Amino acid sequence: MVYVLRRYDIAAVMHFAGYKAVGESVANPLKYYRNNLDSTLGLLEAMTTVGCQKLVFSSSATVYGDPATVPITEDFPRQHTNPYGHTKLMIEDMLAASCAANPAWAVAVLRYFNPVGAHPSGLIGESPNGIPNNLMPYITQVAAGQRPQLQVFGDDYDTPDGTGVRDYIHVLDLAEGHVAALNALLQSGQSLTVNLGSGRGHSVLDVVRAFELTSGCAVPYQIMPRRPGDVAQCYANPGLTYQLLGWTAHRTLEEMCGDAWRWQGLNPNGYQ
Numbered sequence: 001m002v003y004v005l006r007r008y009d010i011a012a013v014m015h016f017a018g019y020k021a022v023g024e025s026v027a028n029p030l031k032y033y034r035n036n037l038d039s040t041l042g043l044l045e046a047m048t049t050v051g052c053q054k055l056v057f058s059s060s061a062t063v064y065g066d067p068a069t070v071p072i073t074e075d076f077p078r079q080h081t082n083p084y085g086h087t088k089l090m091i092e093d094m095l096a097a098s099c100a101a102n103p104a105w106a107v108a109v110l111r112y113f114n115p116v117g118a119h120p121s122g123l124i125g126e127s128p129n130g131i132p133n134n135l136m137p138y139i140t141q142v143a144a145g146q147r148p149q150l151q152v153f154g155d156d157y158d159t160p161d162g163t164g165v166r167d168y169i170h171v172l173d174l175a176e177g178h179v180a181a182l183n184a185l186l187q188s189g190q191s192l193t194v195n196l197g198s199g200r201g202h203s204v205l206d207v208v209r210a211f212e213l214t215s216g217c218a219v220p221y222q223i224m225p226r227r228p229g230d231v232a233q234c235y236a237n238p239g240l241t242y243q244l245l246g247w248t249a250h251r252t253l254e255e256m257c258g259d260a261w262r263w264q265g266l267n268p269n270g271y272q
């Protein structure tokens with residue numbers, strides 16, 4: 001890594017790499033601590049060696065744990081409910097300590113809410129290994145006939161229709177948030193921590209309906225018990241992000257569904 005940073009005179013790094021499946025992290029915590037923490041330490045040490053001190057980090061709304069209220073602002077207390085979330089929280093702390101120790105460091109911590117969708121070309125998308133953990137790829141596989149039905153995890157939450165509410169954000173909006181954060185780091189040299197969410201909450205059944213309307217395909221589903229570790233509601237207040245970066249998510253849930261469906265249709269087996 002030191003070689004690459006020096007060879008190409010890298011001015012800033014975007015650090016996306018990490019394991020991200022909540023359930024797997026509960027079953028195999030050491031795998032998560034080893035991979036997510038070690039890789040970040042290695043990167044930070046290499047950056048320190050070459051004097052590269054600007055970093056954009058993929059954090060997650062999971063650092064808010066089960067929020068007392070919604071929408072969530074960046075000053076909400078942080079907590080973790082699983083080892084995956086713990087690694088994100090620990091990395092945020094490592095980065096804060098590095099910035100405190102050396103003011104030349106500038107870090108943008110981006111707390112993602114629920115990224116979904118695909119590139120509108122249908123050429124770049126999500127390719128889960130095995131059974132998808134997340135809602136959108138599961139829905140597209142049901143609509144494509146690869147799985148018999150969606151399992152909806154709980155309809156007895158304290159939400160408008162009883163199903164879990166999340167802040168879905170199109171991956172292209174997310175990508176644009178990174179560009180805005182990088183430009184801010186390069187221009188101001190100031191660290192920042194912001195939410196990357198749309199500020200809108202959608203229930204599981206909202207997503208199913210939007211997908212059916214957009215794709216014209218039925219998504220049969222069955223109500224199941226709650227999934228352990230899930231929270232009722234999680235959506236962002238993106239006000240600070242707009243204030244600091246001039247960024248806001250503008251793509252609709254229908255665009256997220258349409259682009260996910262195009263990707264699925266053109267790549268029924270993902271990247272395999």
Ligand SMILES: O=c1ccn([C@@H]2O[C@H](COP(=O)(O)OP(=O)(O)O[C@H]3O[C@H](CO)[C@@H](O)[C@H](O)[C@H]3O)[C@@H](O)[C@H]2O)c(=O)[nH]1
Nearest residue numbers: 020060061062113114133134135138151152153164204230
């Ligand atoms: O087959 C499924 C999958 C999901 N859900 C529900 O759909 C919603 C969204 O679930 P999912 O897509 O798995 O996302 P989250 O559990 O909200 O987790 C995502 O968002 C977190 C931050 O909030 C990140 O930390 C995680 O990495 C990321 O997977 C939740 O209410 C789930 O209960 C179902 O009902 N059936």
